[in-house]
Amino acid sequence: MENQKNYFHLHLISDSTGETLIAAGRAAAAQFQSSHALEHVYPLIRNRKQLMQVMEAIDGAPGIVLYTIVDRELSDTINAQCKEMGVPCVSVLEPVIDLFQTYLGAPSRRRSGAQHVMDADYFARIDALNFTMDHDDGQLPADFNDADVVLIGISRTSKTPTSIYLANRGIKTANIPIVPGVPLPDRLYEATTPLVVGLIATADRISQVRQHRVLGTTLGFHGEDYTDRASISEELKYARALCTRNSWPMIDVTRRSIEETAAAIVALRPRLR
Numbered sequence: 049m050e051n052q053k054n055y056f057h058l059h060l061i062s063d064s065t066g067e068t069l070i071a072a073g074r075a076a077a078a079q080f081q082s083s084h085a086l087e088h089v090y091p092l093i094r095n096r097k098q099l100m101q102v103m104e105a106i107d108g109a110p111g112i113v114l115y116t117i118v119d120r121e122l123s124d125t126i127n128a129q130c131k132e133m134g135v136p137c138v139s140v141l142e143p144v145i146d147l148f149q150t151y152l153g154a155p156s157r158r159r160s161g162a163q164h165v166m167d168a169d170y171f172a173r174i175d176a177l178n179f180t181m182d183h184d185d186g187q188l189p190a191d192f193n194d195a196d197v198v199l200i201g202i203s204r205t206s207k208t209p210t211s212i213y214l215a216n217r218g219i220k221t222a223n224i225p226i227v228p229g230v231p232l233p234d235r236l237y238e239a240t241t242p243l244v245v246g247l248i249a250t251a252d253r254i255s256q257v258r259q260h261r262v263l264g265t266t267l268g269f270h271g272e273d274y275t276d277r278a279s280i281s282e283e284l285k286y287a288r289a290l291c292t293r294n295s296w297p298m299i300d301v302t303r304r305s306i307e308e309t310a311a312a313i314v315a316l317r318p319r320l321r
Contacts, residue, residue, distance in 0.1 A: 057111025058085040061102055061126065066091040069116045072140050086111075093117065096125065103129045113137035118145075118156075172218045180215035183222035184208055189233035192222055193241050197313060199223040200232065200291075201247035202283040203274075204257040206301050206309065210247070213310045228286045237294070243317045246291035246298040247309070251280040253302045 058077065060069045066089050077085040088109070090102045099122055106113060106129075113130050115137065117123045123139060130137035145156050176196075182188055183195065185208070192198060196219045199207045207223035214221040222242070224232060236244065258275045273279045291298050297316055301309050 053082060053084045055084050055086055057088060057106075057109045059088045059090070059102075059106050059109075059111055059113045061090045061093055061099075061113065061115035061117060063092065063094050063117050063119065063122070066116075069114055069140055073114050093122070094119070096122065099125060103133075106130075106135065107133055110135045114140050116141045169218060173216060176218045176220045177212070177215040179220040180211050180222070184211065186222075186224040186233065188222075189224075189235040192233070192235045193239040195220050195222045195239070195242040197221045197317070198236060198239070198242045198244045199247055199313075200226050200236075200244065200287075200296070202226050202254070202280070202287050204254050204261065205247040205249055206306060207247055209306050210301075210309050210313070213306050214313065217310070217314075219314075226283070226287045226290065228283055232290070243313070244294070244296045245313055245316065246287060246296050247301050248284055248287060248298050249300060249302040251277045251284060254280050254284075 058073055060066055060073050062069045070087070070089060073085065073087070077083070086109075088105065088111075090105075093099050093102060103126075110133060113126065113135055115123065115126055116139070117126065118141070123142070126137060149155055179191075179194070183191060197211075197214060199211055199221060200223070201207050203225060207225070211221040211223045224236065226232070226246075255275050255277050258280075288298065290296075299309060299312050304312070
């Protein structure tokens with residue numbers, strides 16, 4: 049009974065994709081372990097007709113309302129409607145915009161989706177994502193010197209998802225598996241541009257993840273060595289020695305989320321965004 053969770057409705061209204069709002073809502077909800085948010089996301093709300101449909105949905109399932117609406121008339125409508133229904137609401141962006149306006153001494157443009165414009169940064173992220181997908185799992189080693197980051201690690205150390213996350217930040221990332229007895233590509237040692245980072249984890253954690261992987265393999269696959277903790281410990285010993293020998297920094301991903309691992313990688317090379 050102590051682990052029983054309370055459920056509440058969390059309504060997220062955005063005039064853009066809703067990504068910022070979802071992240072903020074989940075970050076706040078995560079601080080309340082005894083409660084679980086039932087998310088209702090309403091993206092691209094940019095006129096009164098759309099908004100009124102949303103307000104009807106909220107009236108049918110009252111809860112917390114968070115919104116990122118830059119249009120004053122629409123945001124005022126949300127506040128008035130929520131007050132009438134007796135449900136709490138707050139603008140996630142408004143206090144931040146007010147702070148910027150006060151400090152900069154200039155009004156905001158109040159343009160919906162301003163953070164998603166197709167500018168040079170946008171196309172840099174697309175280019176980074178294409179590069180990262182092309183250089184997954186050691187592919188195209190001839191291009192390693194064009195990478196910003198190269199991740200190395202034994203199987204199931206989250207190399208690919210971390211690479212994709214970095215790419216979404218505009219960071220060209222390649223990743224290479226470390227397999228004992230199989231040398232890394234010569235082009236990696238020759239590369240002078242990228243930051244090379246080794247990802248490691250505990251043998252217990254990797255074994256656990258690999259066991260889930262084995263459950264989905266084809267008939268005839270023998271995964272005893274793949275999931276054996278002693279074998280994994282030897283793989284990790286080899287990976288650590290390889291990184292130490294080449295002065296490549298290592299990050300333990302055992303208790304890190306993909307986002308935390310990516311942040312640690314960026315911190316190793318401040319020029320990365």
